[in-house]
Amino acid sequence: MNLASGSWGFERAQPAGERLYPSQRRMHMERQLEFSTRSDRDAVIVDVAGQIDLGTSPALRKSLLESLNGTQRLAINLQAVKYIDSSGIASLLEVLQEARKSTKRVILFGVTGSVLKVLQLTRLTGVFEIRETELQALDA
């Protein structure tokens, strides 16, 4: 791959002021991040997969807060998360803060790779409850 000099811009296929159509954006976001919810014992488990960034973190935040409403213990599976930025961390923090208001628990598990790295850089590994596996999260 010759990168000696390369530049490109995204050509406007639409008039100025219009970029991606809302449906295009929604489809792209859904490809970038997926999450699903299930229950086990007294916990609600949210399985998250993909990339959490400025574009996708609002939807995740909304889903996590809704899931928290229905349980005393929310376990968030981050094993399949390939990327998280500070907006994603902020979403997790907001859910944690909401949980603490009503003595609920939020437990992260499957925290590896770039997710662990970002939690370490932001010195939040001691703020969240973190377990290695789902079983440990449910037994915590």
Add this chain to the structure above:
Amino acid sequence: MASRLRLTLPSDPCFLSVVRVAVGELGAIYGLSDEERIEITLAVDEALANVIRHAYKSCYDREIEFECFVDGEQMEFTLLDQGEAPDPEKICGKPMDDCSLSGRGTHLIKAIMDEMSYEKVSGGNQLKLVKRLPGAKAGNPESDAGKH
């Protein structure tokens, strides 16, 4: 061998992943470890997100000019926007042990990058981030092939 990559991208979060892939791959070409690639990708992504949120107030129809220049010594990332200039007090970054919900992006950038500078230029607001390459004096993508 020096390389220069330029992108003009919409201020739409959908396009952040495009830059992340480009930066990650450039890091691999120039011999960064997996951990270093994660870090520089994060720092650049945070900088772009700050432009979208703060300079452009989350308007998705503006433009950001992004450039990465790599020589044997360092990777230099330049972001240029035509939005609102940053508040100097706000670009100091939050303390890392604060549980507040915002302000971590700048602190992450400063923790990861070797240099970070802002300048008002004729074209707008310019942010420069510099990451020095490991083994800078020997930096050559061909000789580093196979390290990653």
